[in-house]
Amino acid sequence: MATDTDTDTEPDVADVAGSRLDHRLVDRLLRGSLYTVAALIMLFLWVPLLIMIVLSFADPATTLAGVEELTLDNYQLAVSDENMWSALRGSLAIATASATIATVLGxxxxxxxxxxxxxFLNVFRTFGILPMIIPGVILGVGLRIYFREVFAREWLGLVALLESPTGFVPVVLAHSVYGLPFVLLVVTARLYTFDESLESFEDFIRALFLTKFSTPVVTQWMFQQIENLNAPKLNPVATMIVAIIAVALAVAMNVGNVTGYVAGTVDDEE
Amino acid sequence: MATPNPDEIEDDAARGAGTVRARLVRTLSRPRTALGVTMGPGTVWIAGLLVAPLVFMLAVSFTTTNLTDYNIIWEPTLARFRELLGGSVDAGLLDGGSVVLLEVGSFQLRATAFEKAILLSYAIATVTTLLCLALAFPLAYLLARRSGPLVKATIFLMLLPFFTMYLVRAYSWVLMFGSKGVINSALGAVGVGPLEVFNYGVPATIVGLTHAYYPYMLLTLYASMDGLDFSLVEAARDLGASRIDVIRDQIIPLTMPGIVGGSLFVFVPSVGAFITPQILGQGKVQMVGILIERWVYESRLSLASAGSMFVVVSIVAAMVLAFRYVELDELGGA
Amino acid sequence: MLQDDNGTGSGVSTGNGRSRGRRIDRRTYLAGAGAAGLAAAAGCTGNGGGGGTTINILTWEEFREMEENIEETLDVSINIEASASSSTMFQRWNQGADEEFDVVVPNNNLVPRFLESELIAPVDTNAVTNYGGIYDKFQQFVDQQFTRDGNAYGVPIRWGWYGYSYDTRSVPEHDPSYQVVFEDDYVDADLSGNIVMYDEANKTMPVAALYLAEARDDPSYREALEGEEMTFSEEQINEMQDLLVEQKSRLQGYISKDPRFISGFTQGNFLVGHSGRNETIEMRTSGEDWVEFVVPQEGAMAWYETAVVSAASDDTEAAWEVVNEFIAPENGAALARAGFSPSCNPDVADQLTEEQNELYGRISPERLEEFIPLKDIADDVEREYSNAWNNVKAA
Known part of the structure; x- marks a missing residue:
């Protein structure tokens, strides 16, 4: 976390010569425009999600313009969808399994x-990082062709497991490969040094890592819903995911702080 | 670190030394065993699930797929690459079998569907990366210069959509775009629209991708700026350097690793994107991921492999160039 | 190559095109969910469970609607595994799943492939007593497409057809013709940017061919559609490509999923859409009475799903008895209601209400003459055909 304080950007008024007054003005303007940009970006990130959240309570659930009433019916519809729950369970299993594999190996x-x-360790490192620069679709296609041609024979009972791009085993395997670079980066950085300047970098890698493994969550179900644009069910589920992740993230960010204190790497956080 | 003797285990057993646990600890502390235990599983994983599929795909890209029974015919050929790149597979390919890439007056540049898809993907990925960079830089700077609850809250709010899954975010833009989508309806209501640019298509795809990958860029930049010593910047300012000078001479070179890293995290998945263009392009935006997926779906495995290898090689080449450029740049102190 | 109606839908599309989108919706959605896991598990173990015969079926989600009733009627136990694509059905069987399943219900155009790969057994005419009841036209299709040495190899189950629908509030009434999607001035309405086509080669390319047959007064385009497979020449494929590329700038886009089509249409994102009849029926059923579906004078493509039985099945007779139930009036009606698609057996109509009959019930045999079944592209131009569609999408 940043160690700078506001005073860095605000020259002490008493020291400022008259010629620098307009500098202060420019500083203010710049800072103001920075905040404006930040606010606009926040809008950009959030408006579509907010609209989705509003629509999750709306009937009909497709356009803002046509909303007739606010209701919880969509939630009821979504929660009573067995497919959603089984997709959720499956996705959690996938995320857990692939993250575990990647973490242990990494x-x-x-x-x-x-x-x-x-x-040869350098070779290993290079290949270990490689998944980061190969688009998922390419490695996915590669794995599919590989499984299909090399392993998948129906009599082995593997085809349903390996051929289907959304099957449990291939997805776990693919995600474990994708997670490996992140584990390698975090852990090697940790082991090389406890340099505190790496803190935020690690936070970042950790964030990336978590994202990698949160992606399969309900993905398949969502995909079908999106392809079929089933807004009444999709909006509430997506909204609930935002809510759950908000809580998880808030906890994680504060726990991260606690560990920072314990490790003595955080000195001037509020 | 002495080279371990493979017979030692048996020696240990013969001497009956220690408990099982002690033996285990001792065995594990031998470098070669330790190496085997620590590196073995990872190596197997990488070899079996990364290198092998890529090598297999490379091999398949030099074959032909029988389109009747979907079997691969293992006879080496370059035909798939010629097919991709408009060679001489069939005479009509460059005219009837191709699409117009560029048309200026009577001048026409034609390309195969794959060439166009590749160029389109790189163009979209480049614009997306630049957009992310432009939007993330000021914010990362602001976050790095400040601390406190506000920064934390901002990071929280930035990360949240990031964790909310790619699909949901792409979907949220489906509602926004379209000739009667949220944006155009709103514009229509104030008498400005509807505007073509807010219909589904390339712009919608770029917005969707920017939204999807923006936090990668922001976090990477923030991580690289957070370690910066801003007193240097202040010093430069005190010595009379203009803001632009400071940004050019100090901040950009110092954050170059973050810029390159962030660009990589945005560019690579954007090139391979296929869900976003599928959803937000309304079937009109054929990026390379979509094309390759369709080939796999049609079981044209050889062609899909060749296309994939082409993408992998071109990305790796671009990355090698990018990293070289950065290093040179840093050395030159520009 | 584009072996079924899903052939060109990108891999992204997990469904089978618009006509089947509702498979994952409505009652079947809930009913299917739990069963999917069970069926998948059971599918792997082959014949198991229950005291009597077990018939394992790979088919579309809506078929679950008939499961219980068939089990009661025939005293067999049925495992249904849902699949979203005919080509996946074929690929799985071709890789050995024919040992594991007794019945599969792909689209008609895939059946010749099953036949050539020697995966399927001839129809047991004693078991399929309803066969004689299906429309003559479909019996002709069977003769034409998958009868060998006098033995038929598949039983048509349900069907539907494609035309286009339009928003009557904005598009004036006109003689139904594909000209509306290809020519600027065919109707007095600005349709530029307001048209969608199917995101699928095997549905959209034939439309181009049917249009060209009339517009160029060249019946060879239509004739190429009428044989056992599509036999376009390379020049014809190039002409179709050019036509579709030229059309692309006037399109709002390409859509392959019913719900996306319906929500986009309802929202007003486009005014004319190349579509199946059942999308329109679903819209009208939910009160959108401004939608009009028409069959163009140039002709229309039709699909029909065909049940086949594995040559490796332990009990082909029982398997054919189950297939027979698919077109029995009561079950056929349940299937028709679940999928908004008519049965190939006109007698099913007796089980439907008058209103349902109007939407997906009996149809006069003469009208069937207008329809050309979807089929595969001939092997010798398969690559050109597939590339042409990729080029259209790339343009």
Missing amino acids: VLASFALTRFGYR
Whole structure:
């Protein structure tokens, strides 16, 4: 977290020569425009989501213009959708399994990467990071072709597991590969040094890592809903996800702080 | 670190030394065993699930897929790449079998569907990356310069949509765009619209992608700026450097790793995007991910592999160039 | 290549095109959910469960509507695994799933592939007593498309057709013709940017062909559609591509899913849409009475799903008995109601209300003559055909 305080940008008035007064004005203007930009960006990020949230209470649930009444019916509809729940369960299982695999493999490898100096470790590191620069669709296609041609034979009972791009096993495997670079980055950074300047970088990597593994959550179900534009069910589910993640994130950000204090790496947070 | 003797385990057993636990600890503390235990699983994973599929795909890209029974015919050929890039697979390809890429007056530049898709994907990804950069830089700077509850709240609000899943965010824009979508309805109500640009298509796709990947850029930039010593900036200002000078000479070079990293995180998934253009392009925006997906769907596996390899190679090449550029730039102190 | 109605829908589309979008909606949605997992599990173990015969079926979601009733009628137990695409059905069977399933219900154009790969058994005419009841036209299709050595290999179950629908509030009444989607001045309304076509080669390319057959007065375009498979020449494919590329600038877009089509249409995002009849029926059912669906004078493409039985089935007779129930009046009516699509057996209409009959019931045999069943593209121009569609989408 930043250690600067506001005074950095606000020169002490007493010291300022008259010629710098307009500087202060420009500073103010600049700062003002920065805040404006920030506010606009916030709007950009949030308006579509807010509209979705409003529509989750609306009937009919497709356009703002046509809203006749506010209701919880959409929520009832969504919650009573068995497919949604089974998709949710499946997605949680996928996220847990793939994150566990990636973490175990990544942590183990990071020990070696930071402890030994063998040359092939660099090769490993390069390949370990590779998933970050290969678009998901490409690796996904690669894995599908690979599974289909090399392993998937119906008599092995694998085809349903491996061929379907949305099956449990291929998705877990693909996500574990995708999560690996993030684990490697976080853990090796941790092990190399406890330099506090890495704090925010780690937070960031951790954030990326979490996102990677939150993506499969209800994805398949959502995908069908979106393809079929089933707004009445989709809006409430998406809204509930926003709410749940808001809570989880708030907790995570504060817990992160606590660990920072414990590790002695946070000194001037409020 | 002594080279471990593989016989030692048996020696240990012979001497009956220690408990199982002690032996385990000792075994694990030998470098080679330790290396095997720590690196083994990761290596197997990467070899089996990353390298092998990519190599397999590379091999398949030099084959032909029988379109009747969907089997791969393992005879090496370059035909798929020629097919992709408008070679001489069939005589009509460059005329009837291609699309207009560029038309100025009577001048016409034609390309295959794949070439156009690749160019379109790179163009969309570039615009998306630049947009993200332009929108994230000021905010990251602001966040890095300040601290306190407001910063925390801002980061929270920025991260939240980020965690809300790609699909939901893409979907939220479906409601916004369209000739009778939220934006155009609102514009219509105030008498300005509806505007074509807010219909589904390339602009909608770019907005969707920018929205989807913006937080990657913001976080990466923020992480690189947060470590900066802003007293340098202040010093430069005190010495009379203009703001533009400071940004050009101090801030940009110092945050270059963040800029490159963030661009990478935005650019790569944008090139491969296929859900966003599918949803927000209303079937009219054919990015390379969509095309490759369709080929897989049609079981034209060889062609899909060739297309994928082309994308991978071009991205890796772009990244190598980007990293080289950054290093040079940093050395030159520009 | 584009082997079924989903052939060109991008991999993104998990469904089977607009005509089946409602598979994942309504009652079937809830009913299917729990069963999906069970069926999937059961599917792997082959014949199991229950005391009597078990018939494993790979088919569309709405078929679950008939499950219970068939189980009671025939005293068999049925496992249905839902699939969203005919080509996936074929691929799975071709990779060995024919050992695991007894029945599969792909679209008609896929049946020749099952046949060529020797996956399926001839129809047991003693078991399928309702076969003689289905429309003569579909019996002709069977003769034409998948009869070998006098043996038919599939039983048509339900069907539908494609035309276009328009918003009568903005588009004046006119003689139904594809000209409306290809020519600027056919009707007195500004349709530029207000038209959608199917996001699927096997539905949109034939429309281009039917239009060109009339517009160029060249019946060879239509004839190419009428055989066992589509036999366009390369030049014809190029002409169709050019026509569709030229059309693209006038389009609002391409849509492949019913609900997206319906919500976009309802919202007013477009005024004319190439569509199946059932989308329109669903809209009218929910009160959008401004939608008019028409069959263009140039002709229309039709789809029909066809049940086939695995040659590796342990009990082909029982399997055909189950298929027979799919077109039995009571079950057929349940299926028709679930999918807004008429049964291939006209007798099913007796089980429907008058209103339902109007929407998806019996149709006079003469009208069937207008329809051309969807089919595969011939092998020799498959690559050109597929590339042409990619080029249209790229333009």
